[in-house]
Amino acid sequence: MILKNISVDCVIFGFRNDKLNVLLWQAEPELLEKFLTTKEEYEQIKIIFEKNPALRSDNYWGLIGTHLPSEEDLDGYAKKVLQTATGLDEVYLKQFKTFGAINRVPHLRALTVAYYALINPDYHDLKLSPIAKAVKWFDINNLPDVIFDVKEIIENALKKLREEVQYHPAGFHLLPEKFTLTQLQTMYEVILDKKLDTRNFRKKIQNMGLLIDTNQKQTHVAHRAAKLYSFDVNIYRHLVEEGLNFRI
Amino acid sequence: MILKNISVDCVIFGFRNDKLNVLLWQAEPELLEKFLTTKEEYEQIKIIFEKNPALRSDNYWGLIGTHLPSEEDLDGYAKKVLQTATGLDEVYLKQFKTFGAINRVPHLRALTVAYYALINPDYHDLKLSPIAKAVKWFDINNLPDVIFDVKEIIENALKKLREEVQYHPAGFHLLPEKFTLTQLQTMYEVILDKKLDTRNFRKKIQNMGLLIDTNQKQTHVAHRAAKLYSFDVNIYRHLVEEGLNFRI
DNA sequence: CCAAAAGTGTTAGACCTACACCCATGA
DNA sequence: TCATGGGTGTAGGTCTAACACTTTTGG
Numbered sequence: 001m002i003l004k005n006i007s008v009d010c011v012i013f014g015f016r017n018d019k020l021n022v023l024l025w026q027a028e029p030e031l032l033e034k035f036l037t038t039k040e041e042y043e044q045i046k047i048i049f050e051k052n053p054a055l056r057s058d059n060y061w062g063l064i065g066t067h068l069p070s071e072e073d074l075d076g077y078a079k080k081v082l083q084t085a086t087g088l089d090e091v092y093l094k095q096f097k098t099f100g101a102i103n104r105v106p107h108l109r110a111l112t113v114a115y116y117a118l119i120n121p122d123y124h125d126l127k128l129s130p131i132a133k134a135v136k137w138f139d140i141n142n143l144p145d146v147i148f149d150v151k152e153i154i155e156n157a158l159k160k161l162r163e164e165v166q167y168h169p170a171g172f173h174l175l176p177e178k179f180t181l182t183q184l185q186t187m188y189e190v191i192l193d194k195k196l197d198t199r200n201f202r203k204k205i206q207n208m209g210l211l212i213d214t215n216q217k218q219t220h221v222a223h224r225a226a227k228l229y230s231f232d233v234n235i236y237r238h239l240v241e242e243g244l245n246f247r248i
Numbered sequence: 249m250i251l252k253n254i255s256v257d258c259v260i261f262g263f264r265n266d267k268l269n270v271l272l273w274q275a276e277p278e279l280l281e282k283f284l285t286t287k288e289e290y291e292q293i294k295i296i297f298e299k300n301p302a303l304r305s306d307n308y309w310g311l312i313g314t315h316l317p318s319e320e321d322l323d324g325y326a327k328k329v330l331q332t333a334t335g336l337d338e339v340y341l342k343q344f345k346t347f348g349a350i351n352r353v354p355h356l357r358a359l360t361v362a363y364y365a366l367i368n369p370d371y372h373d374l375k376l377s378p379i380a381k382a383v384k385w386f387d388i389n390n391l392p393d394v395i396f397d398v399k400e401i402i403e404n405a406l407k408k409l410r411e412e413v414q415y416h417p418a419g420f421h422l423l424p425e426k427f428t429l430t431q432l433q434t435m436y437e438v439i440l441d442k443k444l445d446t447r448n449f450r451k452k453i454q455n456m457g458l459l460i461d462t463n464q465k466q467t468h469v470a471h472r473a474a475k476l477y478s479f480d481v482n483i484y485r486h487l488v489e490e491g492l493n494f495r496i
Numbered sequence: 497c498c499a500a501a502a503g504t505g506t507t508a509g510a511c512c513t514a515c516a517c518c519c520a521t522g523a
Numbered sequence: 524t525c526a527t528g529g530g531t532g533t534a535g536g537t538c539t540a541a542c543a544c545t546t547t548t549g550g
Contacts, residue, residue, distance in 0.1 A: 003253050003357065005251050005253055005254060005318075006253060006254065006359060068348070070253075070357045071350065072350065073348065073349050073350045074346065074347070074348025074349065074359060075348070075349075095345065095346065097343065098322065098343065098346045098361045099322070100316070100321065100322025100323070100361065101321050101322065101323075102319065102320065102321045109251065109318045111254060111316075111322060111359075111361070113346045113348065113359070163415075167411075167415060180502085181502085181503090182501075182502075197540075197541075197542085198502090198503085198504095199503085199504070199505080199541095199542085200539070200540065200541085202503080202504085203505095203538095203539095204538090204539085207538090217548095218502095218548090219548095220548095220549080221500090221501080221548070221549075222499075222500065222501090222548070222549045222550060223499075223500040223501040223502070223547075223548055223549075224500080224501060224502045224503075224546060224547035224548050225501095225502080225547070225548060225549095226501080226502055226503085227502085227503090428529085429529085429530090430528075430529070445513075445514075445515085446529090446530085446531095447514090447515085447530085447531070447532080448512070448513065448514085450530080450531085451511095451512095452511090452512085455511090466521095466529095467521095468521095468522080469521070469522075469527090469528080469529095470521065470522045470523060470526075470527060470528085471520075471521055471522080471526075471527040471528040471529070472519060472520035472521055472527080472528065472529045472530075473520070473521060473522095473529080474528080474529055474530085475529085475530090
């Protein structure tokens with residue numbers, strides 16, 4: 001049975017073309033049905049859609065998420081929603097805040113437990129999204145019209161992400177498996193919204209010991225080819241344990 | 249009307265006698281009644297108590313909190329619960345995590361949105377707690393038997409607090425208005441669970457510019473009297489904005 | 497050979513760590 | 524006058540910030 005007062009929403013961040021993007025969708029109850037386990041859940045979701053016409057509008061976008069079924073763990077369900085919507089299994093996913101203002105959703109008292117996910121765009125295939133009418137990446141600085149308090153949720157997610165990348169090496173999850181130092185720097189610049197000094201950035205990042213030199217280089221670029229690095233998961237884990245200063 | 253699937257709980261930290269304490273209570277529906285707005289809410293709370301005998305046991309303690317009424321904002325209600333239970337108005341209160349494992353409460357599918365509060369013990373008068381059977385401070389290292397997943401919630405709160413005091417000057421809220429540098433250092437030592445070097449600690453803390461010398465000293469102590477400091481709220485705010493490195 | 501981005505080193509100042517003794521107070 | 528905790532300085536090492544030119548690649 002659906003808990004109609006509780007939903008789970010994911011702010012999915014992706015880093016592509018030197019921009020930070022968010023994945024939004026337009027949901028449709030008929031498509032969601034495949035994802036739900038009982039007829040009853042489906043009927044309840046349908047009622048929620050009927051009461052909120054914005055949910056069906058082609059002009060408004062929403063966060064990927066649904067109401068929480070009573071037989072699902074909160075964290076497990078967030079993961080499941082993300083997996084179904086994106087096809088991705090091993091994703092960095094973090095609960096960051098629960099929103100519960102009284103009128104955040106019209107005609108319904110619902111809290112949403114919000115998560116953010118960091119996605120490596122290499123592995124994201126948008127065709128995998130069987131439960132939505134539309135799914136699309138939007139530049140964080142150029143969001144479309146959104147339903148309810150989605151704007152506020154995204155802004156909060158960005159704020160938390162900004163904090164997190166300064167104290168944890170979480171940002172690596174936004175990059176492809178092999179990346180250049182310039183990509184890494186740009187990612188930090190975009191998230192923190194400030195320019196960084198290239199020489200100092202490289203020194204600092206290389207001193208952390210997180211980088212593994214893959215001995216490969218970019219190819220087919222019209223300039224000196226950059227070296228490709230991957231990052232060392234063991235040292236990453238160790239740094240997370242320690243609690244590190246990642247201020248850049 | 250009570251949202252029976254959602255509760256709000258506060259992990260209330262206090263720092264007294266060089267120990268970090270948590271305030272727990274034993275709730276009783278008859279006393280909670282005064283706090284609830286409708287008869288219906290009261291009936292619902294009573295049913296929840298009937299289904300969970302541990303809630304009435306004298307041997308088990310719980311976090312201060314109740315189910316969320318549908319007409320209350322989430323954050324506002326957390327504040328209200330805290331205020332009613334402790335009599336305190338201006339308290340540092342922070343939402344830190346929502347717990348939603350499927351069997352966290354027997355016979356009831358309920359999430360709890362958990363907050364932690366930092367309390368200056370000077371202003372805490374335990375007599376003010378009209379809605380509980382019992383309210384008591386417990387040393388964080390010596391907790392009593394607790395109901396449900398309260399232990400896990402407290403552990404999570406402590407972990408978050410530990411993170412927070414390293415990056416924000418939040419810890420000051422645990423001290424009385426005028427405090428000694430030794431108190432401040434002990435507070436950090438207790439929260440971070442490690443010894444700090446006194447000279448280095450003082451240098452670092454004094455360089456931050458947060459401290460105001462009150463030109464007062466301890467009295468009636470059987471050793472050299474320590475200077476009393478207060479902390480500068482404006483610089484505090486400024487540091488919070490900036491995002492600071494408070495690692496100690 | 498040109499355009500474009502990759503890659504690199506030094507210096508001055510700030511900050512961090514480790515470490516041991518004298519001081520003020522009340523009993 | 525003693526016991527107790529308060530209060531202080533220095534030196535060596537590490538980290539940070541500021542700054543400009545050469546290298547490699549494909550077109």
